[in-house]
Amino acid sequence: MSDYIYPVARLIESFRRLPGVGSKSAARMAFGVLEMSEADAEEFRAAIKGVKEDVHRCSVCCDLCDGDKCAICSDPERDGGMICVVEDPRAVSALERSHEYNGTYHVLGGVISPMNGITPDKLNVKELIARLNGDVREVIIATNPNIEGETTAVYLSKLIRPLGVKVTRLAYGVPVGADLEFADSETLARALEGRREF
Amino acid sequence: MSDYIYPVARLIESFRRLPGVGSKSAARMAFGVLEMSEADAEEFRAAIKGVKEDVHRCSVCCDLCDGDKCAICSDPERDGGMICVVEDPRAVSALERSHEYNGTYHVLGGVISPMNGITPDKLNVKELIARLNGDVREVIIATNPNIEGETTAVYLSKLIRPLGVKVTRLAYGVPVGADLEFADSETLARALEGRREF
Numbered sequence: 001m002s003d004y005i006y007p008v009a010r011l012i013e014s015f016r017r018l019p020g021v022g023s024k025s026a027a028r029m030a031f032g033v034l035e036m037s038e039a040d041a042e043e044f045r046a047a048i049k050g051v052k053e054d055v056h057r058c059s060v061c062c063d064l065c066d067g068d069k070c071a072i073c074s075d076p077e078r079d080g081g082m083i084c085v086v087e088d089p090r091a092v093s094a095l096e097r098s099h100e101y102n103g104t105y106h107v108l109g110g111v112i113s114p115m116n117g118i119t120p121d122k123l124n125v126k127e128l129i130a131r132l133n134g135d136v137r138e139v140i141i142a143t144n145p146n147i148e149g150e151t152t153a154v155y156l157s158k159l160i161r162p163l164g165v166k167v168t169r170l171a172y173g174v175p176v177g178a179d180l181e182f183a184d185s186e187t188l189a190r191a192l193e194g195r196r197e198f
Numbered sequence: 199m200s201d202y203i204y205p206v207a208r209l210i211e212s213f214r215r216l217p218g219v220g221s222k223s224a225a226r227m228a229f230g231v232l233e234m235s236e237a238d239a240e241e242f243r244a245a246i247k248g249v250k251e252d253v254h255r256c257s258v259c260c261d262l263c264d265g266d267k268c269a270i271c272s273d274p275e276r277d278g279g280m281i282c283v284v285e286d287p288r289a290v291s292a293l294e295r296s297h298e299y300n301g302t303y304h305v306l307g308g309v310i311s312p313m314n315g316i317t318p319d320k321l322n323v324k325e326l327i328a329r330l331n332g333d334v335r336e337v338i339i340a341t342n343p344n345i346e347g348e349t350t351a352v353y354l355s356k357l358i359r360p361l362g363v364k365v366t367r368l369a370y371g372v373p374v375g376a377d378l379e380f381a382d383s384e385t386l387a388r389a390l391e392g393r394r395e396f
Contacts, residue, residue: 018230032216
């Protein structure tokens with residue numbers, strides 16, 4: 001990046017530390033900051049400070065929140081008898097957008113991945129087990145549908161079932177709006193296996 | 199973006215103000231900041247401040263610089279008799295990477311675009327004309343090869359030629375390493391027109 005003057009090269013470096021940002025998009029964004037108004041740049045800096053200082057983990061579900069408990073755990077309308085276990089806060093947002101679920105969540109903060117040194121004790125598993133008092137009827141495991149997500153799901157189900165709590169898994173199948181032609185064979189096999197009667 | 203807690207939603211908004219950033223990549227980057235170390239986040243904030251406070255325009259060529267004159271205009275080894283006119287600082291970086299040019303540059307700060315209200319007086323044209331004293335032998339126009347770049351090139355050549363300075367344009371042709379099959383017909387026509395003897 002030595003083609004750029006120091007202040008620009010330095011900002012490009014900061015952008016490159018973000019996930020999924022290559023050198024070209026980092027440069028494009030750094031020039032974007034250069035062309036921003038002073039007020040927008042100041043707001044950008046304040047927003048970075050804000051996420052580092054004001055974002056905490058919910059003391060119940062480990063999701064991100066800006067207080068002690070997140071909005072979902074604080075909401076008496078939500079069904080505390082159901083816990084949907086997800087990998088990260090983005091999965092909570094995605095599931096909330098479906099408007100299909102009125103229970104609570106539990107954010108693991110990752111998946112079991114021995115290759116990357118992530119063992120169950122590095123995840124928010126004991127916080128999940130601590131929540132399984134008599135009131136919880138069902139735990140829905142919604143880790144991502146890949147090998148590590150599956151491994152984590154199997155691990156959790158083995159841990160939770162003996163406690164007398166029903167453990168379920170999100171359905172596999174063809175995504176709505178997708179073209180069957182482009183669905184991979186594993187997904188199609190799971191979709192056939194999980195077929196339902198009209 | 200109301201799915202996210204305020205500090206995160208606010209940072210996503212800041213990322214979305216950058217060119218070429220949609221809501222998904224803004225969210226991915228905001229979560230990236232959340233997972234950054236405190237030191238990296240502080241460095242990111244300092245880098246934003248740095249580009250807003252320390253980056254100026256070179257008093258000669260209008261390129262970005264962190265002093266009064268840019269490194270190229272300050273370099274006695276560069277040939278001041280040649281000026282390559284480009285739209286923006288990124289074009290200077292791209293041309294420098296070719297290691298083919300030893301003259302100086304002039305950054306217009308855009309192209310003529312009446313639709314967007316960009317008339318020649320909004321560009322660094324008078325600064326360019328002011329440089330055309332007796333020492334300048336040639337002005338190479340290297341605006342982008344599109345309609346607005348062409349319009350600007352024609353405008354500048356009409357302005358500069360009467361001053362007795364040679365005006366040239368970057369060659370059009372097929373990009374090195376590209377496959378002819380995928381070159382558009384306009385590019386191929388220009389490549390044929392500009393063919394050279396071995």
